[in-house]
Structures are given as C-alpha cells and as structure tokens.
Amino acid sequence: MTSILTNFAANSALQTLSSINNNLEETQNRVSSGYKVSEASDNVAYWSISTTMNSDNKALTAAADALGVGAAKVDTAYSAMESAIDVVNEIKSKLVTATETSTDKDQIQLEIDKLQEQLSSISQGASFSGENWMVSGDQTVGTVVDGFVRADDAVSVTTASYDIPTYALFDSVDAGVGTGGILGDVMDIDLTAIATTDEIADLLSTVETALASMTIGGAALGALTTRIDLQTDYAGKLSDAIEEGVSRLVDADMEEESAKLSALQTQQQLAIQSLSIANSSSQNLMTLFQ
CATH class of the missing domain: 1.10.287 (Helix Hairpins)
Known part of the structure; x- marks a missing residue:
C-alpha cells in the first residue's frame, strides 16, 4: 500500500x-x-573506578615528591654524621699521639679545640628546610613520608622514622658550642689537665664509645636511605601500574x-x-x- x-x-x-x-x-x-569512558553516563562503574584511582595516583605522586624532600633531609643528616665521624677519628689520633710522654699536650689540645669547634659547626649546619636531626633540641622523632595507602574506604599516609634523641650528636648548640648528645663527653676532653697515660686511655675510651654510637646512627640513616630509595622505585612502578589499569578501563x-x-x-x-x-x-x- x-x-x-x-x-x-x-x-x-x-x-x-x-x-x-x-x-x-x-x-x-x-x-x-581518546576516551571511551569520558563521563559517568558512558559507564558508571568504570567511570567511578577511574575517578577514584586517578585521585589516588595524584596522592601517590605527591607522596613520591615528599620522598624527595625526605631523602634530602636524610642525606643532609648522613653527610653531617659522616663528617663528624672523620673529625672524631682525628681527635682519637691526637689522643694516641698524646700518650707519648715527650709530646706537648698543650699544643695537641689546641688542635683538639679546633676539632671540637668543627664538631659543633657540623652539627649546627646540618639543617634542611629548618629541620636538624643532628641537634635534638625538643625533637623526638624525625619522620619521612614514604607512601600513600588505600584500604577499603580508608586512606592513610605512611612514614619512616628516625630516633633523633638517640642518635643526635648534641642536645643543643649554644653560642657555637655543642652540649649533651653523643658527643657531649668528647667536647669535655682537655689534655691540659691530664697527667698520666691511664687518664688518656679513659679519654680514648670516651671517644670509642662516641664513635660506636655514631656508627649506629650512621647505619640507621643508611638503612633509612635504602628504604626511601626502594619506596621511590616502588612508587614509580605503582603509579605506572595504576595509569595502565585506568587506561584499560577508559581509554579508547x-x-x-x-x-x-x-x-x-x-x-x-x-x-x-x-x-x-x-x-x-x-x-x-x-x-x-x-
């Protein structure tokens, strides 16, 4: 029809x-x-997942940036610890020299005084972004952001820590002179009041104790550096994996x-x-x- x-x-x-x-x-x-899912109406489930994961990935990137700041803090502290160990080793060698009875202990003490001043200077200068792990002051624990974690509906930022009071070279530095901390007793060394080799041996024992503590502190910083490096590498791989996963969901x-x-x-x-x-x-x- x-x-x-x-x-x-x-x-x-x-x-x-x-x-x-x-x-x-x-x-x-x-x-x-370039998107097959560019808005919620295209695919509600995929759009929701991609939006959440993109947000998390940005947070992860921010955490990775914070890792860079943390790495700088740790590197600064480690450089100071390493330099301080070298200076204390010099003090140790001066004390060994002083055990020889014919040496001028007053002259050796002048050298030790300068080395002690250097220790205070190293500690005071080991500051990054206003934070100094070598001088404890009122600080308790130094923290470094090392990750971002999502568990179910909860999110959190993870941190790595460094025990500042235990490993700080000094408790405080006033008028350029460090006191307390690992090196407090080393700063009190004075050969002008020493008369016997036994007394010098006691000073050597003091230096050895300080070196042992500094070595432990340096090891702690080294372990923290390793963790930061591993976490930085992992954060990069995780970010790439998230991007690839989101891409499979929403990219055309x-x-x-x-x-x-x-x-x-x-x-x-x-x-x-x-x-x-x-x-x-x-x-x-x-x-x-x-």
Whole structure:
C-alpha cells in the first residue's frame, strides 16, 4: 500500500539515519578525546573506578615528591654524621699521639679545640628546610613520608622514622658550642689537665664509645636511605601500574574506533541515499494521474 499521508519507507530510513548519526557522534567523540569512558553516563562503574584511582595516583605522586624532600633531609643528616665521624677519628689520633710522654699536650689540645669547634659547626649546619636531626633540641622523632595507602574506604599516609634523641650528636648548640648528645663527653676532653697515660686511655675510651654510637646512627640513616630509595622505585612502578589499569578501563582503542568511524561514515552515506530514495517515491505517484 502506498500512502500520500504517511511515508513508511522514509520514516524507517530516517530512524536508521538518526541511529547511525548518534553512533557516529559517539565514535567521533572517542577519536577526538581518546576516551571511551569520558563521563559517568558512558559507564558508571568504570567511570567511578577511574575517578577514584586517578585521585589516588595524584596522592601517590605527591607522596613520591615528599620522598624527595625526605631523602634530602636524610642525606643532609648522613653527610653531617659522616663528617663528624672523620673529625672524631682525628681527635682519637691526637689522643694516641698524646700518650707519648715527650709530646706537648698543650699544643695537641689546641688542635683538639679546633676539632671540637668543627664538631659543633657540623652539627649546627646540618639543617634542611629548618629541620636538624643532628641537634635534638625538643625533637623526638624525625619522620619521612614514604607512601600513600588505600584500604577499603580508608586512606592513610605512611612514614619512616628516625630516633633523633638517640642518635643526635648534641642536645643543643649554644653560642657555637655543642652540649649533651653523643658527643657531649668528647667536647669535655682537655689534655691540659691530664697527667698520666691511664687518664688518656679513659679519654680514648670516651671517644670509642662516641664513635660506636655514631656508627649506629650512621647505619640507621643508611638503612633509612635504602628504604626511601626502594619506596621511590616502588612508587614509580605503582603509579605506572595504576595509569595502565585506568587506561584499560577508559581509554579508547584508536584502531577499533578508526575502523568504526570509516564504517559509520559509509553507513551514513547509504542511509542518506536511502532516505532520498524513500522521499522521492511519493513524487512518483504523480505519474499515475497523468
């Protein structure tokens, strides 16, 4: 049946063309944006997951940046500890020299005084961003941000710690002179009041005790450096894994979308032609009345 009021073929062709145009627009958006899921309406589950993971990845990146700051703090403290160990070893060698009865202990003490001043200077200068782990002051524990963790719906920032009061070279440095801490007794060494080799041996014992404590402190800093390096490497790999995982969920397959685009463009041309034919069919009715 042919009707001059309703063109069934044109309606069908129009619906087909409309559907093709919608698919074509969607494909063009994917090609231009690179996303197959760019908003919640595209896929609620994937969009929710990707939004959360992208947010976490930014937090992880911030934690990795904080690791860099922490690494600088640890490196500063370790450099100070290493330099202080060298200076204390010099003091140790001066004390060994002083055991020889013919040496001028006053002159040796002048050298030790300068070395003691250097110890105070090293400790006071071991500051990064206003934080000094070599002078304890009122500090308790030095912390370094080393990660960001999501567990179920809870998030947290993890830290690595360094026991400042235990390993600080001094409790305080006033007027350029360090007191207390690991090196407190070393700063009290004074050969001018020493008369016997036994007394020098006691001073050597004091230095050895300080060196042992400093070695432990340096080891603690070294272990912390290793942890930071490992965590930095892990954070980089974890960030890459998150990016790849999110990409699989929301990124468009450009080869597939390109093929779809070509096919839909061809379908669009055919649908337009089909609609044109359907529209022209009603005009052909005029020949029946000639």
